[in-house]
Amino acid sequence: EVQLLESGGGLVQPGGSLRLSCAASGFTFSDYVMNWVRQAPGKGLEWVSSISGSGGGIFYADSVRGRFTISRDNSKNTLYLQVNSLRADDAALYYCAKARSSTRLLGDGFDPWGQGTLVTVSS
Amino acid sequence: EIVMTQSPATLSVSPGERATLSCRASQSISSNLAWYQQKPGQAPRLLIYGASTRATGIPARFSGSGSGTEFTLTISSLQSEDFAVYYCQQCDNWPQTFGQGTKVEI
Numbered sequence: 001e002v003q004l005l006e007s008g009g010g011l012v013q014p015g016g017s018l019r020l021s022c023a024a025s026g027f028t029f030s031d032y033v034m035n036w037v038r039q040a041p042g043k044g045l046e047w048v049s050s051i052s053g054s055g056g057g058i059f060y061a062d063s064v065r066g067r068f069t070i071s072r073d074n075s076k077n078t079l080y081l082q083v084n085s086l087r088a089d090d091a092a093l094y095y096c097a098k099a100r101s102s103t104r105l106l107g108d109g110f111d112p113w114g115q116g117t118l119v120t121v122s123s
Numbered sequence: 124e125i126v127m128t129q130s131p132a133t134l135s136v137s138p139g140e141r142a143t144l145s146c147r148a149s150q151s152i153s154s155n156l157a158w159y160q161q162k163p164g165q166a167p168r169l170l171i172y173g174a175s176t177r178a179t180g181i182p183a184r185f186s187g188s189g190s191g192t193e194f195t196l197t198i199s200s201l202q203s204e205d206f207a208v209y210y211c212q213q214c215d216n217w218p219q220t221f222g223q224g225t226k227v228e229i
Contacts, residue, residue, distance in 0.1 A: 037167075045159075045167065045210055045221040059217045062124075100157075100172055107214045109157030111169035111178055 022096030
């Protein structure tokens, strides 16, 4: 069974930093694009970032480029998101999600999703 | 950036009725569209990918159609567990973008 378990969220002051992690199991981690998607309280879904299986392909939403860094450690089956210079509008539940298919960088959606880790930004 | 627009924002239906949800892309995305269901307090669940292929374990009452810029998710006979928010996502180009969601309520 595929499992994704996020951690690392918490309360941080504006301008602060966090490192989010997503521990994966139940599949060959290095074969799949991995993704971060966030959801502000009571709002819709926003794609944040994606990384290819090898780590050589990295993509960011404009809203986070230059502040967030996605990475992965295939030896530890773990995905990361370093979030810096946090702003109030970064407050959200951050989901880790696996690409549905191993054969495409784009195109097949995300399946499954973890349960998320909550980032709260407040002074 | 490709903008995804879902309609209606809220759909009020009764159990057993048919529900039709729409999603429009601001430019052609071929068939690179996914649909998700999200229930309160839960992570999204993939329902449909490639615009019309049901994901593993998804009941046959869920169907997707469309290509280019116009897409539809149909729930043929609503069950109580289907009341949720539904999102479409374009998977054709970076950045991948989601629609704002359609809430299906009683």
